[in-house]
Amino acid sequence: MKLGLIINPVAGVGGSVALKGSDGVVEEALARGAVKQANNRTRTALEPLLAVKDKLSFITASGEMGADLLQEMGFRFEVAYQAPKDTSAEDSKAAAKALLDKHVELLLFAGGDGTARDICAVVEETLPVLGVPAGCKIHSGVYAVTPKAAGELIASLHRGELLSLVDADVMDIDESQFRQGVVRAKRFGEMRIPSSLRYVQAVKQGGKESDELVLHDIASEVISRMELGQRFVMGSGSTVAFIMEELGLANTLLGVDLIENEQLLESDLTEAQLFEAIIPGTKLVITLIGGQGHLFGRGNQQLSPRVIRAIGRDNILVVATKRKLQALDGRPLIIDTGDAALDRELTGIYPIITGYRDSVMYRAANPTD
CATH class of the missing domain: 3.40.50 (Rossmann fold)
Structure with missing residues (x-):
């Protein structure tokens, strides 16, 4: 399997310091003592794949956007995008474009709703994706319920279990209003994600296909x-x-x-x-x-x-x-x-x-x- 990996290293960095997100407040969050957690969340997602790591290869971005963690965990990988030290939404988009050009089979990304928007802006429905929840806002349906669940889902795919491809909404809210206690979610598009097997329409009673x-x-x-x-x-x-x-x-x-x-x-x-x-x-x-x-x-x-x-x-x-x-x-x-x-x-x-x-x-x- 050739997997893509993009980590937004500052995803959710404002949550622990009461900034309710990271959009536009990364420097303030770090100054308040916030600790980046996106790589740790991604590590949890990748742990179920360690048993089959010789059967996997990753295409990723440099540094904290993926390469550092993959090297630490012993996965095979290739760097397709050189990320700057201080990353932004534009780097998530550029990395997604680079991975799309490399024809990865599934794009795993870690972040929140803002990251999902950035990935969707490039990928849309051309490539299956799966989100590792690492942000403060997880309204989008493209994320696994937990980081470990994301890894288990990919492991089940490797085992040959059937996973449906479903369309999931990409949602986001206005963080400036959220900080004022106003929640206004808006749909920005959809991406295709692997999901546990489901039967739709043409089925007989008992879950058997007609x-x-x-x-x-x-x-x-x-x-x-x-x-x-x-x-x-x-x-x-x-x-x-x-x-x-x-x-x-x-x-x-x-x-x-x-x-x-x-x-x-x-x-x-x-x-x-x-x-x-x-x-x-x-x-x-x-x-x-x-x-x-x-x-x-x-x-x-x-x-x-x-x-x-x-x-x-x-x-x-x-x-x-x-x-x-x-x-x-x-x-x-x-x-x-x-x-x-x-x-x-x-x-x-x-x-x-x-x-x-x-x-x-x-x-x-x-x-x-």
Whole structure:
């Protein structure tokens, strides 16, 4: 797993000295004897990950914004942003931009509502995030209930447990009014966070998925993402076949088809035909082999290394029912393209479309991992 880490080192620094926050009062808070606690809170969050630290790598900012703590705890990390000694909101934003450019799979950040606003201004819903509560104001829904809970959530993701991706509000209040006893919270946006598994809409009594309803939901989500002029490579498998059926298009169950503007362009393409048909922005819709968990390398040889590289990891849409994922018992999805370098590029966390506006996070790995 490639995780991002941003710590706002002065988050909550005004709380212990009755300043009710840190916005604009950091120097006064420190002068009153306040002690920075954000790194300690982040240490608590990272402790549940020590047992698997050889399986993790971090991208972070220098100094108190992440690197110092990661080095102290023995995690592997790379510094993508050089932070000044005295940090500000602009450094949180710049660090978030640097980590976004490094394609981290999950961004862990420590702070309060102001920090969440800064991260949201850059990341929005392009990347899953999780907040470590370290500020005075924690009105936003993007934070774990405790620092330790944040680490446990990431540890469960590494174990292969299913975590839903949910939209959570980013809230903040006016600290100047808060210091006068007036609480006025305002919504500033939303970000996507991993959450414990939840079933929505298409379920039977008792929490069991209804396969037919779930497949309808998955198809509706994929179809809603189809934009005019955009090509979609439709992989093999019954889940993808159901999407084609919902579109009213003929499908090659054990082959690969190409559609554009919800119309069939070509059926059962060869690897060479598929490579020639790829244009910028082409998406690949693929599912896993039930029971085995292969994502690439079984039954879809048309998706060669050069085809996958031409499409790009960011344009791969993985679809599956939660029942199929749970049947793996925590085992990762298998990447076996025949190209070792590409296998390494494709490993990591994927958002799996499991319904309409419903996704879970799941790990894919090289078979030798």
